[in-house]
Amino acid sequence: MLVYWRVFAFLALLFLHSRGAMREKIVDFTHHDYNAMTKILHTFATKYPSITKLHPLGESVQNRILWVLEISDNPGVHEPGEPEFKYIGNMHGNEVVSREILLHFIESLLDGYQRNDEEITNLIKNTRISIMPSMNPDGYEQAKTVPRNDESERCTGVVGRRNANNTDLNRNFPDQFDENKAAVESGLQKETLVVKKWIDENPFVLSANFHGGSLVANYPYDDTPNKRSVYSATTDDDIFRKLALTYSSNHPTMHLNKAQCVGDNFKDGITNGAEWYSVTGGMQDYNYVRSNAFEITVEVSCCKFPSESTLERFWKENKKSLLEYLKLVHTGLSGFVKDQKSERGIEGAEINVLDRNHPVKSAKDGDYWRLLVPGKYKVKVSKRGYFPVTKNIQVNDGLATKEDFILQPIGKMHLKQDEGSTNLQEVLLEKKPVPVGLVIGLTLVCLIALSLTLALTIMLVSKYRNRGADRKAQYAAVHTEP
Numbered sequence: 001m002l003v004y005w006r007v008f009a010f011l012a013l014l015f016l017h018s019r020g021a022m023r024e025k026i027v028d029f030t031h032h033d034y035n036a037m038t039k040i041l042h043t044f045a046t047k048y049p050s051i052t053k054l055h056p057l058g059e060s061v062q063n064r065i066l067w068v069l070e071i072s073d074n075p076g077v078h079e080p081g082e083p084e085f086k087y088i089g090n091m092h093g094n095e096v097v098s099r100e101i102l103l104h105f106i107e108s109l110l111d112g113y114q115r116n117d118e119e120i121t122n123l124i125k126n127t128r129i130s131i132m133p134s135m136n137p138d139g140y141e142q143a144k145t146v147p148r149n150d151e152s153e154r155c156t157g158v159v160g161r162r163n164a165n166n167t168d169l170n171r172n173f174p175d176q177f178d179e180n181k182a183a184v185e186s187g188l189q190k191e192t193l194v195v196k197k198w199i200d201e202n203p204f205v206l207s208a209n210f211h212g213g214s215l216v217a218n219y220p221y222d223d224t225p226n227k228r229s230v231y232s233a234t235t236d237d238d239i240f241r242k243l244a245l246t247y248s249s250n251h252p253t254m255h256l257n258k259a260q261c262v263g264d265n266f267k268d269g270i271t272n273g274a275e276w277y278s279v280t281g282g283m284q285d286y287n288y289v290r291s292n293a294f295e296i297t298v299e300v301s302c303c304k305f306p307s308e309s310t311l312e313r314f315w316k317e318n319k320k321s322l323l324e325y326l327k328l329v330h331t332g333l334s335g336f337v338k339d340q341k342s343e344r345g346i347e348g349a350e351i352n353v354l355d356r357n358h359p360v361k362s363a364k365d366g367d368y369w370r371l372l373v374p375g376k377y378k379v380k381v382s383k384r385g386y387f388p389v390t391k392n393i394q395v396n397d398g399l400a401t402k403e404d405f406i407l408q409p410i411g412k413m414h415l416k417q418d419e420g421s422t423n424l425q426e427v428l429l430e431k432k433p434v435p436v437g438l439v440i441g442l443t444l445v446c447l448i449a450l451s452l453t454l455a456l457t458i459m460l461v462s463k464y465r466n467r468g469a470d471r472k473a474q475y476a477a478v479h480t481e482p
């Protein structure tokens with residue numbers, strides 16, 4: 001009898017334990033509106049205080065908070081040498097799958113760290129990861145009011161796409177090719193300004209933003225000068241193709257060469273943004289043109305607001321892609337730019353890969369990251385007040401090739417007082433010492449010129465005197481003395 005009780009007690013414990021484990025999971029496979037999402041993010045921050053920090057980054061038009069959950073072994077600060085990464089979901093309020101998969105992704109990272117998963121622990125220790133599950137919480141609240149049985153509106157409609165001012169946030173960023181009239185007319189929206197400031201003030205290296213309505217990884221440029229839908233390549237096209245392919249090829253169906261959603265068929269599951277359709281004022285182009293960050297735009301579901309029963313499948317489909325894409329932040333070329341004299345890091349130095357015309361700038365501690373595909377590159381690092389340094393560098397596959405640049409200060413005496421120009425060549429010309437030979441030569445020329453002038457003067461004076469004596473003699477000959 002005792003044996004039976006023991007078995008019963010063991011099974012009961014096992015059952016309770018498994019229930020407990022289920023309860024421990026923070027995110028379930030349901031749709032989470034603003035209040036539910038906010039609660040989950042606070043729970044993450046409370047449960048994992050040593051590796052998370054929840055930032056209320058700013059507010060939407062209807063004063064909902066744009067939350068960012070930061071994951072790092074030292075949250076709240078930029079650690080020298082550690083690259084920064086971000087994911088932004090739910091930019092269009094009715095494209096909701098990314099909001100859910102990003103919540104699950106956060107939990108998988110936090111849980112992985114707690115379980116001592118080697119890969120995830122290494123990532124969290126060496127990366128500052130920031131995740132904004134929803135950039136358009138107002139749009140989401142509107143989209144969720146569409147009845148669940150109105151599948152047509154939920155999957156392909158536009159209710160909740162824009163923010164509360166009826167502005168499309170992915171057309172609202174400053175654009176490289178024109179004044180972006182749409183943005184000027186409606187003004188940069190609160191949500192845009194919050195994210196723009198975040199991009200401007202942090203040294204992000206890699207990023208992605210998520211959408212719904214298709215299944216493809218889309219890379220810059222999104223726009224063209226004449227708004228025509230043609231391939232609009234950056235000088236980093238090879239890198240962007242690799243970034244997009246990493247996402248699509250780790251997804252079970254995105255990379256398959258067949259139509260995934262109605263009307264779409266992208267080779268290998270990737271596309272240049274403008275080749276698909278030209279977008280003015282998009283966020284990915286803003287990241288690339290105005291900051292160090294390389295960003296792609298990923299469409300993760302054909303249906304924009306699918307039923308809850310599909311959410312687990314979407315999470316499983318994107319889990320590996322999300323992780324593999326994040327790992328790319330540790331590829332390419334990275335290191336520090338330092339002052340040779342003080343040995344301190346130089347902020348704002350330009351790291352320019354020749355022929356790419358897309359310099360990135362070093363961060364506060366002189367740390368820099370330049371994504372590159374494996375190959376040989378000529379890299380020039382410059383900063384006003386220093387002699388530039390150029391190196392030939394072999395960038396390898398896998399983890400980033402490390403290369404530091406030590407810059408020699410030019411010295412204040414040689415810097416022009418007129419600081420209108422930042423042309424280093426001018427500064428270098430100022431610095432050149434005057435050759436000794438030139439000085440001696442010029443002195444000799446001056447001496448010879450002086451001697452010649454003197455000789456000529458003496459000659460003229462004596463000639464004038466002689467002429468005066470002659471005249472006196474002539475005068476005396478004509479006139480007799482009184």
Ligand SMILES: [Zn+2]
Nearest residue numbers: 092095211212
């Ligand atoms: Zn979208």
